[in-house]
Amino acid sequence: MPVxxxxxxxxxxxxxxxxxxxxRKGAMVSYQGDVAFSRSFLAGQGVQSLAMRAVTNEGYAMxxxxxxxxxxxxxxxxFVTIVPVRGETFYVESDSLLAFDARLTAGTMFLGNQGGVQGVVRGMASGQGLFTTTLQGTGEVAILSDGNAIGLPVTPDVPVFVDPQAYIGHTGQLSSTIVTDLNWKTFVGQASGESYQVKFTGQGTVYIQASER
Structure with a gap:
């Protein structure tokens, strides 16, 4: 297996x-040995993949x-972080995905609007649908982040609230909902992303970066 x-x-x-x-296309900086490179796509040749390509305008080329x-x-x-996936599904924003291999089955899932979870709030205004990436099975995924990524555990007793623009991905049996801080919204204005958070509940891990996109 790839190491x-x-x-x-x-x-x-x-x-x-x-x-x-x-x-990710353009991410190879060097190689050694007998290795051949070719263009690929993140989610195979299915109907979802075709729809995804139409919406993202080739943004998922690999x-x-x-x-x-x-x-x-x-x-x-x-920054690069290696995330182990062990018989589960990893949901990840496409622009945070660096590398994975054939041990994981890639797919797409409609999460909301304009960029998956991090775009749900922005998509309320635009109405532009998008897919988020799913990787299922047992293997490793390399993700990209602005600063070191961290994984926040979510338990049934301890939900996690995340700024949509700091979200990278998640694993486990999690549900997400948009919550609004009306008091904070009063001071910073309705257009601010910080007046909205994504609330994750259930059992799993949410990965975030130390920056807002």
Whole structure:
């Protein structure tokens, strides 16, 4: 199976032994060995994939690396975090996805408007539908973040509230709803993203970054 290793906070190495890894287009910075690259797409050839491509205008184009050797990935100086997925589904914003491999089944899921969970609030005004990415199975996912990403545990007794623009992804059996802080909204104005939060309840982990997009 492909081996994921962080070279530093901002660079990922994936070691391949006659295997394949999928990564964000343009993220490969170096490689060693006998590795061939080709264009790919995040969600295969299904109906959802076609709809997703139409909406996102090729925003989900990926590059496949196949062969034996090591491939090094980085993107715009963003921080890299390796997330283990163990027989569950990882929901992730597409612009936060760096790399994964064929052990995980990629798909799409309609979450709301304009960018999945982080775009639900903005989408209320635009009405533009979008999909979020799902990765299901057992394997690793490399994600990108502005600053080190952290995982916040969610339990039935302890919900987590997240600024929509700081959200990266989540795993587990979680439900999400939009909540509004009317008192804060009074001071900062209705257009501010901080007057809205996404409330996660259930059992799982929510990944956030130390920045608002």
């Amino acid at each position: 994921y290793q962080q070279i530093n906070e901002k660079m990922l190495e994936v070691k391949l032994g006659n295997e394949e890894v999928f990564a 590059m496949s690396a196949r062969g034996s050797g090591s491939v090094f990935y980085a993107q715009g100086g963003l």
